[in-house]
Amino acid sequence: MKRKVWMAMALTLAAGGVKADGLQIYGxxxxxxxxxxxxxxxxxxxxQSVVRASNGSQVQNRFGFKGSEDLGGGLKAIMQLESGFNLNNGVLQQGGRMFGRQAYVGLQNEWGALTVGRQKNLIYDAFLELDPLGYYSYALPALDAQFAGKADNSIKYAGNFNGFKVAGLFSTGYDATIAxxxxxxxxxRVGKEYSVSVGYANGPLNASLVYDQQQGTAxxxxxxxxxxxxxxxxxxIGNFKPYVGYQWYLSNVPGVAARNExxxxxxxxxxVTEVILSGAIFYNNITSTNQHPYLLAAxxxxxxxxxxxxxxxxxxxRNQNGSNLGVAGYGMSIVPGSNQLGVAVGLSHYF
Known part of the structure; x- marks a missing residue:
């Protein structure tokens, strides 16, 4: 009986997206x-072409809990649990993890936040705001999944000093799906990840530079x-916002070994306030295989x-020389070497 009462209270809070005692339920x-x-x-x-229901085309489906507690002296305890799921079938994503999107606890004050758990990597933190297409499914993460990557077993520091941003991340094992x-x-060295970033976001300018290194997982x-x-x-610039970006990639890990820019x-x-229009081009120069696919999207x-x-x-x-870039990512529902057109129309609701 008590369990049913707590579930009813949680659902009531979620329905309004409200806060209670420092806890926010959202989705x-x-x-x-x-x-x-x-x-x-x-x-x-x-x-063959396909027409299908597509989960999370504008933004990935999720629900979560985010909270903080004032510890005094400007210090706060913070936490976040966030679960990703497929709206079409209810299945958990991120390998079936209950809180696969984020699961961390930490401390925060004027000098920044120090958090421990499963967290967004620093590339994700920086480029969520620097992708011209705002991380729709036909966007920057389609070119490299690490743009929306997370690190298990990680310790992260992030600070913002009058617009100057610094961050560092270390994971003792970034992929918990391996032994x-x-x-x-x-x-x-097995499965370690090291990452640092610097940036500036103030007024009209937002810029970031990130270095990330992952060791082999065996x-x-x-x-x-x-x-x-x-x-x-x-x-x-007024109602317009131009974007530019670059990533250098080099790996000698079997299975993902490649070199590209x-x-x-x-x-x-x-x-107007109610309308957002975006367009972009992403070009990948894969020198290790002499492939040069690109993605045009809006x-x-x-x-x-x-x-x-x-x-x-x-x-x-557009693909050539055997490359297999689909509009939603490499090897994602595409015949290798073929070009692909994708169109999606949908609805999103935030609570």
């Missing part, structure tokens, strides 16, 4: 209808590394209210 529900060309191969060998979560006794590959250097900036540029325009959102939006997105990915 996002997003779904769309999507068309994709060259999404598969039929029995006769011909390329021991990458934390192997006597094998210090004893045999712990000496191998995957390295990224990402830089980006945006500058608001990613370039992107885009523009956001808000003619999206639009109409704000029906502060919490509900109608949206649409269109994308075109």
């Amino acid at each position: 996002i529900l997003d779904n769309s209808v999507e068309y994709l060309s060259n999404a598969g191969v039929g029995a006769n060998g011909s390329k 021991n979560g990458g934390q192997v006794a006597g094998e210090w 004893i045999a590959t712990q000496g191998k590394t995957t390295q990224r250097v990402a830089a980006g900036a945006s500058y608001a 990613l370039y992107f540029a885009g523009l956001q325009y808000r003619p 999206n639009a959102a109409y704000l029906l209210s502060k919490r509900t939006q109608l949206f649409a997105e269109v994308g075109f990915s």
